[in-house]
Amino acid sequence: EVQLVESGGGLVQPGGSLRLSCAASGFTFSSYEMNWVRQAPGKGLEWVSYISSSGSTIYYADSVKGRFTISRDNAKNSLYLQMNSLRAEDTAVYYCARESTGYSYGSPLNYFDYWGQGTLVTVSS
Amino acid sequence: DIQMTQSPSSLSASVGDRVTITCRASQSISSYLNWYQQKPGKAPKLLIYAASSLQSGVPSRFSGSGSGTDFTLTISSLQPEDFATYYCQQSYSTPGTFGPGTKVDIK
Numbered sequence: 001e002v003q004l005v006e007s008g009g010g011l012v013q014p015g016g017s018l019r020l021s022c023a024a025s026g027f028t029f030s031s032y033e034m035n036w037v038r039q040a041p042g043k044g045l046e047w048v049s050y051i052s053s054s055g056s057t058i059y060y061a062d063s064v065k066g067r068f069t070i071s072r073d074n075a076k077n078s079l080y081l082q083m084n085s086l087r088a089e090d091t092a093v094y095y096c097a098r099e100s101t102g103y104s105y106g107s108p109l110n111y112f113d114y115w116g117q118g119t120l121v122t123v124s125s
Numbered sequence: 126d127i128q129m130t131q132s133p134s135s136l137s138a139s140v141g142d143r144v145t146i147t148c149r150a151s152q153s154i155s156s157y158l159n160w161y162q163q164k165p166g167k168a169p170k171l172l173i174y175a176a177s178s179l180q181s182g183v184p185s186r187f188s189g190s191g192s193g194t195d196f197t198l199t200i201s202s203l204q205p206e207d208f209a210t211y212y213c214q215q216s217y218s219t220p221g222t223f224g225p226g227t228k229v230d231i232k
Contacts, residue, residue, distance in 0.1 A: 115168035
């Protein structure tokens with residue numbers, strides 16, 4: 001059974017730092033691209049960051065670029081999100097999500113097929 | 126960035142109703158469109174990928190259609206467990222933007 005379990009959330013002051021972890025099991029972690037997606041209280045979903053299976057390709061949303069760092073340890077089946085210079089607007093539930101590839105008329109298309117339960121990050125003084 | 130819109134933002138329906146939710150992209154995204162269901166306090170769940178492909182284990186009352194800029198999620202006969210918020214997401218380009226969501230509640 002595929003499982004993704006986030007941890008590391010909590011209350012942090014503005015300007016502070018936090019490191020989120022996502023422990024993966026039930027699949028070959030090193031073969032999959034991974035993402036972080038967040039959801040502010042009562043709001044919709046916002047993609048945050050992507051990392052390729054090897055870790056060689058990384059993308060960030062403009063809202064977190066320069067402040068957040070995504071990484072992974074394939075030997076430990078773990079995904080991480082280092083969050084620095086946190087702001088009130090970063091308050092959200094953070095989900096890790098596995099990215100898989102399907103095909104339509106021979107073209108690859110990606111989607112998030114498994115999600116963790118989420119970890120709440122609250123930025124407040 | 127590609128902008129995604131959804132309509133309606135919310136709807137009230139009864140068990141057994143046919144429900145249709147629309148998603149529109151700000152530019153053509155071919156069939157790079159996914160649909161997710163989210164219940165309160167839970168993680169999103171993939172329903173449809175590539176605009177019309179049903180994810181394994183998802184009931185056949187869910188279906189998706191469309192290509193280019195206009196897409197539709199249809200629930201053929203609404204069940205009690207279908208009351209939730211539904212999001213579309215484009216995977217044509219990074220960032221993979223989500224729509225604002227459509228909340229389906231009980232009439």
